Amino acid sequence: MIKNQIGIISCSSIITQVRNSICFNKEYKLYPLVPSCMFSISSDLIRHVFDQACLENDVALLVYGNCHPDLQNILRQYSKRIIKLEGDSCWEMLLGKEIAQDYLAKGYWLLKNALCTTWRKEVFISYGANSEHGNLIRDCGTKKILACRFEPDKPKEQDVSSFSQAFGVPYEIRECDTSGFQHLVMNGVKTAGERISKGGFIQTKRDHSRCKTPIGTINEAKFKLNTLSNKLVFVSPKIFQLLGFLPGEFKRLYTSNPDGIFYFDEDTFRQVSTKRFSYFAQCLSRGIQLPFNIEYRVRHENGSVLWVRECFSPTYNNDGTLNPCFIGKLENITAWKETEDELKRLYQKETQLRVELEEEIKRRVEFTRALVHELKTPLTPILLASDTLSNMNGDNQWRPLVNSINHGAHDLNSRIDELLDLARGEVGILRVTSKPFQLNDAVGDAVEFYVAKAKLFNQTIACHLDSKLPKTMGDRKRITQVISNLLDNAIKYSGDNSQITISTRVEMNDILFSIVDNGPGISENRIADIFNPYKCSSNSHLSGLGLGLALSRMIVEKHLGRIWVTSKIGTGSAFLFTLPLA
Structure with a gap:
């Protein structure tokens, strides 16, 4: 029998309080999502977290404020699978709507432990700490920094005091009761359970489990990387088909690049390694991130140069902590890169041909205009003279000849105008x-x-x-x-x-x-x-x-x-x- 699961998507800044509210119950898997009131996060990241929670659970509970401009639009797309707790902000959830709004109305800047520790540096930079100009906290008329303690001695007074000094605003620390928040979370869990009992979610999950994609193809090989030891703990045997190295050989080459055997050059190795570690750090400090993707050149065991795309995503334990083992894959994209290069070459060639064609069109239009001018210059006096002769009362003996000259001149003038109009039409400027x-x-x-x-x-x-x-x-x-x-x-x-x-x-x-x-x-x-x-x-x-x-x-x-x-x-x-x- 498949056990119904409830996932909880929580703002990373209050995930500790969420864990306490569910009493560290491992039945509920937590998905930390970086707060968009502190960091600029994309809508794609939110969808990525929502997708992951929906795929791994029957229903998900969202403990997150309305601080992202696209959150409500995204939620509507997941309305049958994700339930959001009431509250426009994390503070309204933690303290209750009336208390939170009362504090804000009094001009208090609310501070919690995560801002004082995990994101201290980012907060100082974002809000202009120790700055005479650009200090957002002071310039917005903040009366007091109110640090809320939801756990004993967290945040510490020395951390709060440093905020007060950096922003030039007095502070106060208050012990806060989380029983209301715990009640709110557990009611949300209860609502999620009731929704599951109505049916629909279990079947969706079973359908998904039957549609899993087979692991690996001849153009890709999967691996598991332990980020703490920086070592590969598993490499698919398909790595031999992909790069010509045995799994044991590739484990050594992946993280050390001895003698430049695998990576195209030393710069490639350094750049890829730096980006990997930067991604690990972001996952550790900010919660779930979009999957890591990087493309670079490597050497096949036979010496040929290939393009590969490396992708991996972090995994999180049910309590929301980061699992040190990341699952990833290497994909051979050489053919795709060659096609891309060929398309770039063809595009450049097409651009050059277009420029040459535009120049040719310009020359043609200029030539046609010059031709029309040269033809009309001698024709104008003929038209004027023939019109004058046609209107004169004279000997009818010459009338047919005069009319013939006049009609021929006007006909030629019409043909010249048509020639110019046709040239304009052919180049699209008619x-x-x-x-x-x-x-x-x-x-x-x-x-x-x-x-x-x-x-x-x-x-x-x-x-x-x-x-x-x-x-x-x-x-x-x-x-x-x-x-x-x-x-x-x-x-x-x-x-x-x-x-x-x-x-x-x-x-x-x-x-x-x-x-x-x-x-x-x-x-x-x-x-x-x-x-x-x-x-x-x-x-x-x-x-x-x-x-x-x-x-x-x-x-x-x-x-x-x-x-x-x-x-x-x-x-x-x-x-x-x-x-x-x-």
Whole structure:
């Protein structure tokens, strides 16, 4: 029969009082947790202690104040397994809420034995002892240091007196009764036992025991280290598979590194040893810590260099004292490190390529701008001159020639603008200003501009626009540019005496635009890349670099829309695009 267990997670500063309250009963396992009112501890450490207590017991009792900002949030995640004693602070638990609050209201700084002995140095540093500036105890208006004795002659008067001198505040020592605290703890234990009796915890524990992970793999070897003697008392035989050393050999190499056989170099040995002993000291003085992890290089018995990760965690006896034997493991992470190094190398290479690409893009944009400038400089006087000649009342003999020059100049100017916009779109700097607008208005702008051109070929433009069309969100000028490109192509390819039909309507959650012509149609193999730039028409008598449709797709997609074409040879083509509703 599995015996129900209750774990007690206690603030390290009052763990002695907790032991006394349960009369050192080994049935309850204690888990010391460093006080967050004194030290900066992570939420991960609290979860680590909670996990350990929950895995090893049916339910856990938390004897800890609300001094950590994330404690309540973490507790909610363990609400079915951990019961917290009432009290916002350890002092409210030890003395009772009313007495503790009364002392604080009087301006007393409450002191207990652990602060005077175990954490004396940390307290002096944290609170600015022997300092004219930064003495938190004096500067906060503390009237008195009140040392509470829960055990005979603890804290000692000389220790309390040294606090008084260091902080410049008078002191008083009072003998305190812990019967109320003992009653509080035992009531908590009783509540925990009642919760166990309701069921749920025993089954959870049994399920966990059936799911234990098999010990060791070919890439790791476990060991047990006695921190008092600094010797390995057990090494898994898998150490031979991992590092090529027999267990007896590895015990000697682990803590002494004779002739530099195991550790990569002397600096590695010193650094690893120092960090180990520092971790041991923290576990001894502060309670449970997060597992120890360190990565370093070692030498295999055959001389090859490996990367290993060393991990171990402290174990505590049921009374909360530290067990000197730590369980740990060594894991071969050479492949992982090599992958990490390769990823770093690839990242650096990718970064360099990205810089080079950005420079190339910058040069391309600058070249395109320079090209546009060079093309527009001689074109500007041609446009001005042709516009002037077109508006002059003169001999009609030259009118067709003047109009041809004027139309050609404006067409070339449009192509130059498209070239610049396309370059901007390809490098992601094409600007789109998003505002609500009526798509029918944009259609009207484009038709008004091109109706004269259509009449030159005896073409008619029929508009079937939804009069109740809602507004769309986007850049009206850019969408007008798209419609103009599509309408210009329809006029260009439809031929004489043809009809071009434009329509708008709502379809699902989008606004749909379509333009249908009576042109020669587009073959299926051309449709696949018709929206790609620099794909010229197969009709030799029609000009263009294929920039208009590529630019139209960029603009529509920037509006989160979609553009496509349907066509049949001999009957014409339909270009459609969607825009989202405003």
